Amino acid sequence: xxxxxxxxxxxxxxxxxxxxxxxxxxxxxxxxxxxxxxxxxxxxxxxxxxxxxxxx
Amino acid sequence: xxxxxxxxxxxxxxxxxxxxxxxxxxxxxxxxxxxxxxxxxxxxxxxxxxxxxxxxxxxxxxxxxxxxxxxxxxxxxxxxxxxxxxxxxxxxxxxxxxxxxxxxxxxxxxxxxxxxxxxxxxxxxxxxxxxxxxxxxxxxxxxxxxxxxxxxxxxxxxxxxxxxxxxxxxxxxxxxxxxxxxxxxxxxxxxxxxxxxxxxxxxxxxxxxxxxxxxxxxxxxxxxxxxxxxxxxxxxxxxxxxxxxxxxxxxxxxx
Numbered sequence: 001x002x003x004x005x006x007x008x009x010x011x012x013x014x015x016x017x018x019x020x021x022x023x024x025x026x027x028x029x030x031x032x033x034x035x036x037x038x039x040x041x042x043x044x045x046x047x048x049x050x051x052x053x054x055x056x
Numbered sequence: 057x058x059x060x061x062x063x064x065x066x067x068x069x070x071x072x073x074x075x076x077x078x079x080x081x082x083x084x085x086x087x088x089x090x091x092x093x094x095x096x097x098x099x100x101x102x103x104x105x106x107x108x109x110x111x112x113x114x115x116x117x118x119x120x121x122x123x124x125x126x127x128x129x130x131x132x133x134x135x136x137x138x139x140x141x142x143x144x145x146x147x148x149x150x151x152x153x154x155x156x157x158x159x160x161x162x163x164x165x166x167x168x169x170x171x172x173x174x175x176x177x178x179x180x181x182x183x184x185x186x187x188x189x190x191x192x193x194x195x196x197x198x199x200x201x202x203x204x205x206x207x208x209x210x211x212x213x214x215x216x217x218x219x220x221x222x223x224x225x226x227x228x229x230x231x232x233x234x235x236x237x238x239x240x241x242x243x244x245x246x247x248x249x250x251x252x253x254x255x256x257x258x259x260x261x262x263x264x265x266x267x268x269x270x271x272x273x274x275x276x277x278x279x280x281x282x283x284x285x286x287x288x289x290x291x292x293x294x295x296x297x298x299x300x301x302x303x304x305x306x307x308x309x310x311x
Contacts, residue, residue: 003104005169012108012165016115019158020267023151027274034281041285045292 061139063280070273077270084263091256099253105169110256112162113241114264115155119187120222122152122268126194127219130212140276142208143283145215146198147275151268153191159184171235179228180236183221190218204283 003009092110099106126148132141163181164174175181194211201207224231229238240248247254 003098005103005105008165008169009104009107012111012162015161015165016111016158019154019161023154023271026150027271027278030278031274031281034278034285037285038281038288041288041292045288 063140063283066140067277067280070277074270074273077266077273081263081266081270084259084266088256088260088263091259096253096256097250102170105166106253108162108166109253110260112159112166113257114261115159115162116184117261118155118264118268119152119159119184120225121265122148122155123187123191123215123219123222125272126152126215127222130215133208133212134216140280142204142212143276143279144272145208145211147279148272149191149194149198149211151271151275153188153195155264155268156184156188156191160188176235178234178236179232180225180234183225183228187218187221187225190214190221194218204286 088110092107096107096110098104126145129141129145129148132138133145160181163184167176168174194214197211197214198207201210228234229236241254241257249257
């Protein structure tokens, strides 16, 4: 691209990459953190399951 | 038929659908970026700057589409009391804010070389900025209200009130004299842009939509886990350590 405004185009695609990657990473990191918390909590409480509540 | 209102059933659906939608998103972005950067011609007036449109326009569409999804979810919370509606609404808000911020920044990066300014307070730009503020307000509302039920109802009401901004965004270029150009794709009489530019735009729009669906499913799954943790913590606190009784609805579905 020899256009004098190429810098704006490149900047736009970099911003898009950062925003989209940010959304993906934040969602995955949140999931990993929640799974970790859930595993810790389940191990601490020694949970058991009640099927009566399955369809509530 | 599976009951997807049941969180455990929904998690099973997500486990199957997620690899498919993630794969489709990656393929669509691959094709869309190739078409946008290497196949689509430069515009006769804008030159290479037109390539920003392949990011700006889909992100603008997504900013409004995500809000419509949130409005439907708000109705689900208030009218039908669907068990996953508030989770769907809460999960969509940060994604909507992300797409709106991308729309604003890419628009600004296009505006500087084409209009000679980063920003003008015209009706289209201002109404999209208001949409961004509404997203932030909804996210903040979820954060500050501790009771999830009350938070869901208030966020739903706020979302439905804010929905009035969507037609304002769409028709702002018709109702007011704006610097922003009028619609060139979704308009009476059909699109006015060349097919060589329309196709990359459509593929990029599909890629953005598929990305949202993928991330939304993942984020709803996160909300279900967050509720499960909250319930487990409350049960553990009320029953005493080691004696928690956990309903199956909050348990992990079978692998």
